[in-house]
Amino acid sequence: MKLTKRSIYIILVIVLTIAADQISKVMVKQNVTLRTEVNPGERIPIIGDAFILMHVENTGAFLGMGSELNDTLRVLLLLILPIVVLGFVLRHIFLDKSLDNWSLFAFASIIGGGIANVYDRIVYRRVTDFLYIDLGGVFRTGIFNLADLSVTTGMIILVIMTFKKKKTTA
Structure with missing residues (x-):
């Protein structure tokens, strides 16, 4: 494969996405008390009560979905x-x-985020999540990480680009 500017761009977005996610997870593991069923852990406000940092370990997928599956299905x-x-x-x-x-950026962000979370599942058998948004009950997220944010951002960009393309062809 010939390394073109385009290929370097794709690889760079993927690598930076993985690096940012993994570095943030290491920092959280080292500095924020783990939240468990027994221990509520720390809730560190980043922007008031709207944006909160906390540390959970997730054996499932996004928002813990799949954590109850048997090992083979998981x-x-x-x-x-x-x-x-x-x-x-x-x-x-x-x-x-x-x-x-x-679209390249969106797909590369999705791939980088996906690889980062798959890496965690392979190496640690769980994914570290730590970000939580609560906009006064109007909008609330589950606890997520930078890889999840990259995948979600990539998906949103792809949806927007799809609508833009349809609009220009119509």
Whole structure:
């Protein structure tokens, strides 16, 4: 594979996404008390009570979904399937030269976030989550991490780009 500016851009976004996620998780593990069923852990306000830092270890996927699955299903749905999908998406963005920079960034962010969380599941058998948003009950998130944020941001960008493309072709 020839390393073009486009390829370097894709690789750089993926690597920076993984690095930011992994560094943030290490910092949280070292500096924030773990929240468990017995111990409520720390709730560190970042921006008032709207944006809070706390430390949980998640054996499932986004918002803990899948944590109650048996080990075989968990490996299949949270490791093998994501690895296969990430591989296909990575192949797609390297081969589809018609993708614009925003779509490339979105796909690379999704891949980077996905790889970061899959790495945690393989190495630690759980994913460290630590960010929580509560906008006075109007909008509340589960506890998430930078990898989740990258995947979500990438998806939002892809939706916006899809609507923009439809609008220009209509």
